Amino acid sequence: MTALVQTASREEYNNTREPLLKLCDGDKMHPLFAYYDENWNNMPEAFVTFELDNLAHLSNATNNRIKSKWSKLKQQVNAAFTVEQLIATLAHIQYMCEEDYNRELNHIGHCRAPDEDSDDSELKLLFNTVSAFAYKVYAKAYNLSNEKS
Structure with missing residues (x-):
């Protein structure tokens, strides 16, 4: 086969x-x-x-991931639901997924550089290796040294 x-x-x-x-x-x-x-x-x-050939299947011509997601969704909804109940259930599932994502993104120990420093790869690396206080001190000195006179 x-x-x-x-x-x-x-x-x-x-x-x-x-x-x-x-x-x-x-x-x-x-x-x-x-x-x-x-x-x-x-x-x-x-x-x-x-x-x-016109699909990017990377030698995997199955739709297992889609079937898995549908299977999980079918466990949460009932065929007897009204349209309103279905929409409310789907909205709640989406909300829960967003909450899980935000919790994972913002959990203690997950470090993100401040937005003003997010483009600088050196500062990003530094942020993940030192404390927040030390980062502020180093970032201030780093930004001063990189300013054009």
Whole structure:
């Protein structure tokens, strides 16, 4: 199946089907070949590399991350929800995700250089290695030494 997924052209795809059929003793009604024919052969544009050339798939032609997110979302919503309940639930989930992100970004021990120094890589490095007080002293001296007269 991997060989079928990684084919580079329609001709190669058709040629790769033959070994699969031989594996099934030439029987097109064999359960494996029947499954392939019914579920894969009818829609190669969904998984075959040569059909996905216009997508940046990095040899991963699956949508596992999307399926995972949908799965997590389905655990939170109910098919019987009204539109209002669904919107409220989605808004709450988004709010919780934003809160988690902000908590992670601003937790104690996570250092961010002040905005006025954020473009200077030397000051950023210094900020993460010394205390906030020492940083202010060094940053003031550093900025004075870099000022143009």
